Amino acid sequence: MRQMQSAAHFQPQSALSGLSLVETEAQPLVQVVGVSAAWRKLLMQAEMAAPHLQVAAIEGEHGAGKHTLARFLFSRSPLSESAFQRRDAREWLATDGDPSTLAGFTYLDRVDLLAPPGQGLLLGVLRALQDRPPGRAVLLASSQTPLRQMAGQGLLLPDLAFRLTAIRFSIPPLRQRREDIPPLAQSLLDRICARYQQRPVLLGPGALARLLQHNWPGNVRELSSVLETALLEADNGVILAANLALPAEPEMQPNLQPTCRPATSPSTPSSDITSNTSSTSTAATNSAPPASSPSAARRSTASSATSPSSKEPPIKSIFAWSRFQSPRKNLFSPQNLRALYQGMTSVMPETQQNRPGFSRCKIPPRTTVESSPSSAACRAPVGLE
Helix, strand or coil, X not given: CHHHHHHXXXXXXXXXXXXXXXXXXXXXXXXXXXXXXXXXXXXXXXXXXXXXXCEEEEECCCCCCHHHHHHHHHHHCCCCCCCEEEEEHXXXXXXCCCHHHCCEEEEEECHHHCCXXXXXXXXXXXXXXXXXXXXXXXXXXXXXXXXXXXXXXXXXXXXXXXXXXXXXXXCCCHHHCHHHHHHHHXXXXXXXXXXXXXXXXXXCCCHHHHHHHCCCCXXXXXXXXXXXXXXXXXXXXXXXXXXXXXXXXXXXXXXXXXXXXXXXXXXXXHHHHHHHHHHHHHHHHHHCCCCCCHXXXXXXXXXXXXXXXCCCCHHHHHHHHHHHHCCHHHCCCHHHHHXXXXXXXXXXXXXXXXXXXXXXXXXXXXXXXXHCCCCCCCCCCCCCC
16 A cells, blocks of 8 residues: 555656656747857748748758757747647647647647658648638647658658748758857857756867867757766866767878889889890890791891881881982882882782782882883782782
8 A cells, every 4th residue: 555655646756757748838938059140040030930930840950959949939939928839740640630629839840750641631730720810829840851852752742841841941950050069069068067057167178179070960969968978077177179979080091192103113224124125136036047048038027027126117117218208299209119019028928929919020220110100011019009
Protein backbone atom coordinates (compact mmCIF):
# COMPACT_ATOMS: atom_id res chain seq x y z
CA MET A 1 0.00 0.00 0.00
CA ARG A 2 2.79 2.39 0.85
CA GLN A 3 4.45 1.68 -2.47
CA MET A 4 1.17 2.29 -4.30
CA GLN A 5 0.59 5.56 -2.42
CA SER A 6 4.13 6.73 -3.10
CA ALA A 7 3.70 5.81 -6.76
CA ALA A 8 0.42 7.76 -6.86
CA HIS A 9 2.16 10.79 -5.37
CA PHE A 10 5.14 10.43 -7.69
CA GLN A 11 3.15 10.01 -10.92
CA PRO A 12 2.06 13.66 -11.42
CA GLN A 13 5.57 14.89 -10.68
CA SER A 14 7.12 12.55 -13.28
CA ALA A 15 4.51 13.59 -15.83
CA LEU A 16 5.39 17.23 -15.33
CA SER A 17 9.12 16.72 -15.42
CA GLY A 18 9.19 14.25 -18.30
CA LEU A 19 9.57 15.06 -21.98
CA SER A 20 6.42 15.75 -23.94
CA LEU A 21 5.76 16.20 -27.62
CA VAL A 22 3.23 18.93 -26.83
CA GLU A 23 4.31 22.35 -25.55
CA THR A 24 1.33 24.38 -24.36
CA GLU A 25 2.96 26.65 -21.81
CA ALA A 26 3.57 30.27 -22.67
CA GLN A 27 7.22 31.24 -22.88
CA PRO A 28 8.91 34.63 -22.66
CA LEU A 29 10.23 36.48 -25.67
CA VAL A 30 12.85 34.49 -27.51
CA GLN A 31 16.13 36.25 -28.20
CA VAL A 32 17.27 35.84 -31.78
CA VAL A 33 20.95 36.58 -32.30
CA GLY A 34 22.60 37.25 -35.62
CA VAL A 35 24.36 40.01 -37.53
CA SER A 36 24.58 38.54 -41.03
CA ALA A 37 22.63 40.02 -43.91
CA ALA A 38 20.75 36.77 -44.55
CA TRP A 39 19.62 36.50 -40.92
CA ARG A 40 18.55 40.16 -40.72
CA LYS A 41 16.56 39.80 -43.94
CA LEU A 42 14.84 36.70 -42.53
CA LEU A 43 13.86 38.56 -39.36
CA MET A 44 12.50 41.45 -41.41
CA GLN A 45 10.31 39.06 -43.38
CA ALA A 46 9.10 37.47 -40.13
CA GLU A 47 8.22 40.88 -38.66
CA MET A 48 6.22 41.72 -41.77
CA ALA A 49 4.28 38.45 -42.03
CA ALA A 50 3.71 37.58 -38.36
CA PRO A 51 0.63 39.82 -37.72
CA HIS A 52 -1.19 38.38 -40.74
CA LEU A 53 -0.01 34.79 -40.57
CA GLN A 54 -2.38 31.86 -41.03
CA VAL A 55 -0.39 29.13 -42.83
CA ALA A 56 3.36 29.16 -43.39
CA ALA A 57 6.37 26.87 -43.69
CA ILE A 58 9.87 27.03 -42.19
CA GLU A 59 12.59 25.17 -44.06
CA GLY A 60 16.16 24.51 -42.95
CA GLU A 61 18.67 21.89 -41.95
CA HIS A 62 18.51 20.14 -38.61
CA GLY A 63 19.61 22.41 -35.79
CA ALA A 64 19.54 25.55 -37.96
CA GLY A 65 16.99 27.36 -35.74
CA LYS A 66 13.53 26.50 -37.09
CA HIS A 67 12.03 26.24 -33.61
CA THR A 68 13.63 29.55 -32.60
CA LEU A 69 12.15 31.30 -35.61
CA ALA A 70 8.75 29.75 -34.88
CA ARG A 71 8.94 31.18 -31.36
CA PHE A 72 9.80 34.57 -32.81
CA LEU A 73 6.78 34.45 -35.14
CA PHE A 74 4.58 33.42 -32.22
CA SER A 75 5.77 36.36 -30.13
CA ARG A 76 4.87 38.77 -32.97
CA SER A 77 1.48 37.24 -33.84
CA PRO A 78 -1.94 38.28 -32.44
CA LEU A 79 -2.11 34.87 -30.71
CA SER A 80 0.94 35.54 -28.54
CA GLU A 81 -1.25 35.49 -25.40
CA SER A 82 -2.34 31.93 -26.12
CA ALA A 83 -0.32 28.75 -25.81
CA PHE A 84 2.42 27.72 -28.22
CA GLN A 85 1.64 24.18 -29.31
CA ARG A 86 4.55 22.23 -30.74
CA ARG A 87 3.44 18.91 -32.17
CA ASP A 88 4.89 16.17 -34.28
CA ALA A 89 3.07 16.29 -37.62
CA ARG A 90 2.38 12.54 -37.78
CA GLU A 91 1.20 12.30 -34.19
CA TRP A 92 -0.99 15.39 -34.48
CA LEU A 93 -2.76 14.15 -37.61
CA ALA A 94 -3.39 10.78 -35.96
CA THR A 95 -4.93 12.22 -32.78
CA ASP A 96 -5.98 15.87 -33.06
CA GLY A 97 -6.12 16.61 -36.78
CA ASP A 98 -9.70 17.87 -36.68
CA PRO A 99 -10.17 21.20 -38.51
CA SER A 100 -13.23 22.09 -36.42
CA THR A 101 -11.24 22.04 -33.18
CA LEU A 102 -8.14 23.77 -34.52
CA ALA A 103 -7.35 26.92 -32.55
CA GLY A 104 -4.34 28.83 -31.32
CA PHE A 105 -0.77 28.71 -32.63
CA THR A 106 0.22 25.19 -33.75
CA TYR A 107 3.74 24.33 -34.87
CA LEU A 108 3.95 21.02 -36.78
CA ASP A 109 7.42 19.52 -36.79
CA ARG A 110 8.82 17.51 -39.75
CA VAL A 111 6.04 17.71 -42.31
CA ASP A 112 8.47 16.23 -44.85
CA LEU A 113 8.19 12.84 -43.10
CA LEU A 114 4.47 12.47 -43.79
CA ALA A 115 3.34 9.45 -45.78
CA PRO A 116 0.84 9.91 -48.66
CA PRO A 117 -2.19 9.23 -46.40
CA GLY A 118 -0.95 11.82 -43.91
CA GLN A 119 -0.37 14.32 -46.71
CA GLY A 120 -3.99 13.89 -47.79
CA LEU A 121 -5.22 14.51 -44.23
CA LEU A 122 -3.12 17.66 -43.88
CA LEU A 123 -4.37 18.92 -47.23
CA GLY A 124 -7.94 18.51 -45.98
CA VAL A 125 -7.08 20.51 -42.84
CA LEU A 126 -5.64 23.36 -44.93
CA ARG A 127 -8.70 23.46 -47.18
CA ALA A 128 -10.96 23.75 -44.15
CA LEU A 129 -8.69 26.34 -42.55
CA GLN A 130 -8.81 28.72 -45.50
CA ASP A 131 -12.60 29.14 -45.07
CA ARG A 132 -12.22 30.31 -41.47
CA PRO A 133 -11.63 33.97 -40.62
CA PRO A 134 -7.98 34.84 -39.91
CA GLY A 135 -6.72 35.51 -36.41
CA ARG A 136 -8.19 32.41 -34.78
CA ALA A 137 -5.72 29.72 -35.74
CA VAL A 138 -2.20 29.66 -37.12
CA LEU A 139 -0.64 26.54 -38.60
CA LEU A 140 3.15 26.60 -38.99
CA ALA A 141 4.92 23.62 -40.59
CA SER A 142 8.64 22.83 -40.54
CA SER A 143 10.68 20.75 -42.93
CA GLN A 144 14.33 19.87 -43.42
CA THR A 145 13.85 19.43 -47.18
CA PRO A 146 12.40 22.15 -49.43
CA LEU A 147 8.75 21.25 -49.93
CA ARG A 148 8.58 22.45 -53.51
CA GLN A 149 11.59 20.33 -54.33
CA MET A 150 9.84 17.32 -52.84
CA ALA A 151 6.76 18.07 -54.93
CA GLY A 152 8.92 18.21 -58.05
CA GLN A 153 10.38 14.80 -57.19
CA GLY A 154 6.95 13.28 -56.60
CA LEU A 155 7.48 12.90 -52.84
CA LEU A 156 4.82 15.41 -51.78
CA LEU A 157 1.41 16.41 -53.08
CA PRO A 158 1.88 19.52 -55.24
CA ASP A 159 -1.29 21.15 -53.91
CA LEU A 160 -0.10 20.63 -50.34
CA ALA A 161 3.35 22.04 -51.12
CA PHE A 162 1.94 25.16 -52.79
CA ARG A 163 -0.46 25.86 -49.93
CA LEU A 164 2.22 25.48 -47.28
CA THR A 165 4.89 27.50 -49.07
CA ALA A 166 2.82 30.53 -50.01
CA ILE A 167 4.67 32.10 -47.06
CA ARG A 168 8.00 30.36 -46.67
CA PHE A 169 10.95 31.10 -44.39
CA SER A 170 14.22 29.47 -45.46
CA ILE A 171 16.93 29.45 -42.77
CA PRO A 172 20.47 29.32 -44.19
CA PRO A 173 22.90 26.89 -42.51
CA LEU A 174 25.46 28.20 -40.07
CA ARG A 175 28.38 27.55 -42.42
CA GLN A 176 26.89 30.11 -44.84
CA ARG A 177 26.69 32.84 -42.18
CA ARG A 178 29.89 32.49 -40.20
CA GLU A 179 29.72 36.10 -39.03
CA ASP A 180 26.89 34.99 -36.73
CA ILE A 181 29.11 32.51 -34.87
CA PRO A 182 30.76 34.99 -32.41
CA PRO A 183 27.48 36.56 -31.14
CA LEU A 184 25.75 33.18 -31.13
CA ALA A 185 28.58 31.60 -29.12
CA GLN A 186 28.50 34.37 -26.53
CA SER A 187 24.71 34.22 -26.21
CA LEU A 188 24.75 30.46 -25.83
CA LEU A 189 27.52 30.65 -23.22
CA ASP A 190 25.54 33.17 -21.18
CA ARG A 191 22.48 30.94 -21.31
CA ILE A 192 24.45 27.82 -20.32
CA CYS A 193 26.17 29.64 -17.43
CA ALA A 194 22.79 30.81 -16.15
CA ARG A 195 21.49 27.25 -16.25
CA TYR A 196 24.49 25.91 -14.31
CA GLN A 197 24.60 28.98 -12.06
CA GLN A 198 28.17 29.68 -13.05
CA ARG A 199 30.05 32.88 -13.58
CA PRO A 200 30.29 34.09 -17.19
CA VAL A 201 33.13 32.51 -19.11
CA LEU A 202 35.21 33.86 -21.95
CA LEU A 203 36.62 32.38 -25.12
CA GLY A 204 40.38 32.15 -24.82
CA PRO A 205 43.05 32.63 -27.48
CA GLY A 206 42.45 30.44 -30.50
CA ALA A 207 39.02 29.25 -29.38
CA LEU A 208 37.03 31.66 -31.53
CA ALA A 209 39.27 31.00 -34.53
CA ARG A 210 38.69 27.27 -34.05
CA LEU A 211 34.93 27.85 -33.99
CA LEU A 212 35.10 29.85 -37.20
CA GLN A 213 37.10 27.14 -38.97
CA HIS A 214 34.63 24.35 -38.27
CA ASN A 215 32.04 23.48 -40.92
CA TRP A 216 29.18 22.93 -38.41
CA PRO A 217 27.10 20.20 -40.05
CA GLY A 218 24.84 20.25 -36.98
CA ASN A 219 24.44 24.06 -37.13
CA VAL A 220 23.44 25.93 -33.95
CA ARG A 221 22.52 22.78 -32.07
CA GLU A 222 26.03 21.41 -32.55
CA LEU A 223 27.52 24.76 -31.48
CA SER A 224 25.49 24.71 -28.27
CA SER A 225 26.55 21.15 -27.49
CA VAL A 226 30.24 21.91 -28.08
CA LEU A 227 30.15 25.00 -25.87
CA GLU A 228 28.36 23.19 -23.05
CA THR A 229 31.01 20.46 -23.08
CA ALA A 230 33.79 23.06 -23.19
CA LEU A 231 32.30 24.88 -20.21
CA LEU A 232 32.68 21.78 -18.06
CA GLU A 233 36.25 21.29 -19.27
CA ALA A 234 37.37 24.90 -18.88
CA ASP A 235 39.52 26.21 -16.03
CA ASN A 236 39.43 29.68 -14.44
CA GLY A 237 36.47 30.73 -16.58
CA VAL A 238 38.38 30.63 -19.90
CA ILE A 239 37.59 28.24 -22.73
CA LEU A 240 40.66 27.28 -24.72
CA ALA A 241 40.84 25.72 -28.16
CA ALA A 242 41.83 22.41 -26.57
CA ASN A 243 38.54 22.36 -24.61
CA LEU A 244 36.44 22.35 -27.79
CA ALA A 245 35.34 18.84 -28.69
CA LEU A 246 35.73 19.31 -32.42
CA PRO A 247 37.29 16.93 -34.92
CA ALA A 248 40.76 17.82 -36.10
CA GLU A 249 40.86 19.74 -39.35
CA PRO A 250 42.68 17.92 -42.18
CA GLU A 251 46.10 19.31 -42.92
CA MET A 252 46.45 21.16 -46.19
CA GLN A 253 48.78 19.32 -48.54
CA PRO A 254 50.99 21.42 -50.82
CA ASN A 255 49.85 21.55 -54.40
CA LEU A 256 52.67 19.74 -56.14
CA GLN A 257 52.64 20.01 -59.92
CA PRO A 258 54.23 17.23 -61.94
CA THR A 259 57.46 18.25 -63.62
CA CYS A 260 58.64 17.12 -67.03
CA ARG A 261 61.64 14.83 -66.70
CA PRO A 262 63.79 13.36 -69.46
CA ALA A 263 63.29 9.76 -70.39
CA THR A 264 66.82 8.93 -69.28
CA SER A 265 67.92 8.59 -65.70
CA PRO A 266 69.30 11.76 -64.07
CA SER A 267 72.56 10.01 -63.21
CA THR A 268 73.46 9.47 -66.87
CA PRO A 269 74.79 12.59 -68.62
CA SER A 270 73.62 13.37 -72.13
CA SER A 271 77.17 13.21 -73.49
CA ASP A 272 77.50 9.63 -72.24
CA ILE A 273 74.23 8.68 -73.92
CA THR A 274 75.40 10.18 -77.21
CA SER A 275 78.72 8.41 -76.98
CA ASN A 276 77.03 5.14 -76.11
CA THR A 277 74.66 5.46 -79.04
CA SER A 278 77.44 6.31 -81.46
CA SER A 279 79.60 3.49 -80.17
CA THR A 280 76.71 1.06 -80.49
CA SER A 281 76.02 2.10 -84.07
CA THR A 282 79.75 1.93 -84.86
CA ALA A 283 80.01 -1.53 -83.38
CA ALA A 284 76.99 -2.66 -85.36
CA THR A 285 78.56 -1.29 -88.54
CA ASN A 286 81.88 -2.96 -87.85
CA SER A 287 80.25 -6.27 -87.03
CA ALA A 288 78.30 -6.32 -90.31
CA PRO A 289 79.81 -8.66 -92.95
CA PRO A 290 81.55 -7.04 -95.90
CA ALA A 291 79.47 -6.53 -99.03
CA SER A 292 80.41 -9.11 -101.62
CA SER A 293 78.16 -7.86 -104.41
CA PRO A 294 76.46 -4.64 -105.53
CA SER A 295 73.09 -5.95 -104.30
CA ALA A 296 74.54 -6.57 -100.83
CA ALA A 297 75.97 -3.06 -100.86
CA ARG A 298 72.58 -1.68 -101.76
CA ARG A 299 70.94 -3.70 -98.97
CA SER A 300 73.44 -2.42 -96.41
CA THR A 301 72.90 1.12 -97.64
CA ALA A 302 69.14 0.71 -97.32
CA SER A 303 69.40 -0.73 -93.81
CA SER A 304 71.69 2.07 -92.67
CA ALA A 305 69.39 4.65 -94.24
CA THR A 306 66.30 3.30 -92.49
CA SER A 307 67.97 2.76 -89.10
CA PRO A 308 66.78 4.91 -86.17
CA SER A 309 70.23 6.47 -85.81
CA SER A 310 69.97 8.22 -89.20
CA LYS A 311 68.68 11.75 -89.09
CA GLU A 312 66.39 11.71 -92.15
CA PRO A 313 65.27 9.12 -94.68
CA PRO A 314 67.03 9.39 -98.05
CA ILE A 315 63.90 10.36 -100.00
CA LYS A 316 63.06 13.12 -97.51
CA SER A 317 66.60 14.44 -97.73
CA ILE A 318 66.35 14.38 -101.54
CA PHE A 319 63.18 16.46 -101.44
CA ALA A 320 64.76 18.87 -98.97
CA TRP A 321 67.86 19.14 -101.22
CA SER A 322 65.77 19.78 -104.32
CA ARG A 323 63.68 22.40 -102.46
CA PHE A 324 66.69 24.46 -101.43
CA GLN A 325 69.06 23.83 -104.32
CA SER A 326 66.67 24.63 -107.15
CA PRO A 327 63.85 27.12 -107.64
CA ARG A 328 60.29 25.97 -107.10
CA LYS A 329 59.43 26.19 -110.78
CA ASN A 330 62.28 23.77 -111.58
CA LEU A 331 61.23 21.21 -108.94
CA PHE A 332 60.67 18.57 -111.61
CA SER A 333 63.71 19.46 -113.66
CA PRO A 334 65.76 16.60 -115.12
CA GLN A 335 68.50 16.87 -112.49
CA ASN A 336 65.95 16.69 -109.66
CA LEU A 337 64.23 13.71 -111.25
CA ARG A 338 67.60 12.05 -111.66
CA ALA A 339 68.41 12.55 -107.96
CA LEU A 340 64.97 11.29 -106.97
CA TYR A 341 65.32 8.21 -109.14
CA GLN A 342 68.73 7.41 -107.74
CA GLY A 343 67.47 7.77 -104.15
CA MET A 344 64.50 5.50 -104.79
CA THR A 345 66.57 2.80 -106.38
CA SER A 346 69.03 2.92 -103.47
CA VAL A 347 66.32 2.14 -100.88
CA MET A 348 64.17 -0.12 -103.07
CA PRO A 349 64.46 -3.84 -102.25
CA GLU A 350 66.12 -6.03 -104.81
CA THR A 351 62.94 -8.07 -105.28
CA GLN A 352 61.09 -5.01 -106.55
CA GLN A 353 64.00 -3.98 -108.74
CA ASN A 354 63.93 -7.36 -110.50
CA ARG A 355 60.17 -7.42 -111.00
CA PRO A 356 58.83 -7.36 -114.59
CA GLY A 357 58.29 -3.89 -115.98
CA PHE A 358 61.11 -2.29 -114.04
CA SER A 359 63.88 -1.11 -116.30
CA ARG A 360 67.20 -0.03 -114.89
CA CYS A 361 68.51 2.48 -117.32
CA LYS A 362 70.89 5.32 -117.18
CA ILE A 363 69.63 8.86 -117.41
CA PRO A 364 71.51 10.74 -120.12
CA PRO A 365 73.52 13.78 -119.21
CA ARG A 366 71.83 17.08 -118.55
CA THR A 367 72.81 18.58 -121.86
CA THR A 368 71.33 15.67 -123.76
CA VAL A 369 68.02 15.81 -121.81
CA GLU A 370 67.70 19.56 -122.18
CA SER A 371 68.50 19.44 -125.92
CA SER A 372 65.86 16.77 -126.58
CA PRO A 373 63.11 16.92 -123.95
CA SER A 374 60.87 14.59 -125.91
CA SER A 375 63.48 11.92 -126.17
CA ALA A 376 62.33 8.45 -125.17
CA ALA A 377 65.78 7.12 -124.51
CA CYS A 378 64.80 6.21 -121.01
CA ARG A 379 61.43 5.70 -119.45
CA ALA A 380 60.77 6.73 -115.88
CA PRO A 381 59.94 3.93 -113.49
CA VAL A 382 56.35 3.05 -112.77
CA GLY A 383 54.77 5.71 -110.57
CA LEU A 384 56.72 8.68 -111.99
CA GLU A 385 54.99 8.79 -115.35
